[in-house]
Amino acid sequence: MSSTETGLYDLGRLDLLAAQDTPIHRVDPRAKIIATMVFVVVVASFGRYEVVALLPFLLFPVSLAALGNLPFGYLARRLAVAAPFALLVGIWNPLFDRRAMVFADHFVAGGWLSFASVAVRFLLTAAAVLVLVGSTGLSALGAALGRLGVPRVFTAQMLLLYRFLFVLAGEALTMHRAWSARTSSRRAMSLRSYAGLLGQLLVRTYARAARIHAAMQCRGFSGELPTTRSWRFTVRDGAFVVGWVAAFAALRLYDLPQLIGRQILAVLT
């Protein structure tokens, strides 16, 4: 199977992961959304040169992924796909921010610290969102966001966009197979072939989206995507939110790595 096909199949794996039954999957999606939102806000609230103080926050995505049976390798691959965009944001910092800062008893250019901080923040927030989707599923997330007050038009757009991604991927896969079947050598696709394929992909995807819309209309679609799920926010879900928010607050107020370092030094000296 080509890397293109593998990538396209990989796209749907989050749905399969979301269909599991684990303690994390059973938590009300609203609880997971609230905890993740607080997590993102707290991580974003750190100073631009903070790096080490952010590391304990890995506990949130790592523990949820472990308890939710989400493969770390798969999550890492997904994060790697988005990483270049985040790194592009911070890559200029070492060039423009050259002030001297102390880090682990060494002088370092402030730009490198802020670059590292951007990278760690991206890793934390993207991993948390990926774990949220992988342990909940996009349809349940859409329904939960609706119950949290997000206008239905946005949640419907989100779900349809997600569905459209698979339509696009399916069409791309078919066209890639057709191209491969008529390509005698292993050479890369020419720019001219790319242009033709992209144009065809757009037309074919549009036509299929129109047919899907017609099918939706046939079954009474009027702009809202109804859901069969009925979640009940239990005490356990409340404890999940309160527990994590308390942990985030503690990690925000106290620099855990520094405290541990001091304790170790005190013991050693």
Added chain:
Amino acid sequence: MSAVGIRVRDLGFTYPDGTVALEAITFEIAAGESVAVVGGNGAGKSTLLLHLAGILMAARGSVDVGVTRVQRATLTEVRKTVGLVFQDPDDQLFMPTVREDVAFGPLNLGVRPDEIDARVQEALGAVGALALIDRPSHRLSFGEKRAAAIATVLSMRPGVLVLDEPSSNLDPRARRRLIDLLRSLGTTLVVATHDLDLAAEVCPRTIVLYGGRVAADGTTPAIFSDKRLLERTGLEQPLSMRACPVCSRGA
């Protein structure tokens, strides 16, 4: 919903590029009747079905489903009555899981939440796909997608079931299950198909379309016995009606 009849009067439709797809189509289908719509490629079968479900609107003539004229103002009513299964099941399935896809129609119809699950189970059970209930729709095999697509419409309990090429790409066992299902439904059935053997088994009546017009309308055995008509309209006799070459040779 109990079976509902259909009346099509002088229906005509031309696509925006100027292609005349339907011309002066007239027929009536009684409530509970099963009718096959057959014809070669481009005969107008799919376009006709889209008119029955109100996806396309009659440019000329009219379509009535029961006592309801198909027009923009009555679309909600029409879609409660007519269930259309598309040719490509990938067009029919758009929700993340089979359960949500099958529940989509009833939820939009305002069916009570406590009744939804029973409808989903019933529809998936009817097509032999209950095991797929929590699978992501886009990860199914083609045959499974076809079964799920039919279930998405059955769960709405339509008065008229309209299917576009329901047996295409199905393996023999899935096709046999489909035939048995269609024969057991008891609703008004309109099946556009190239599978004339399926038409012969499921539909006592057949309408032949050719060049966007009704070339013939009669009992299925009579239509499929008329070799000149079949040849003229780009069709051929179903295998089940032809003499077996092996048996004939031995006779």
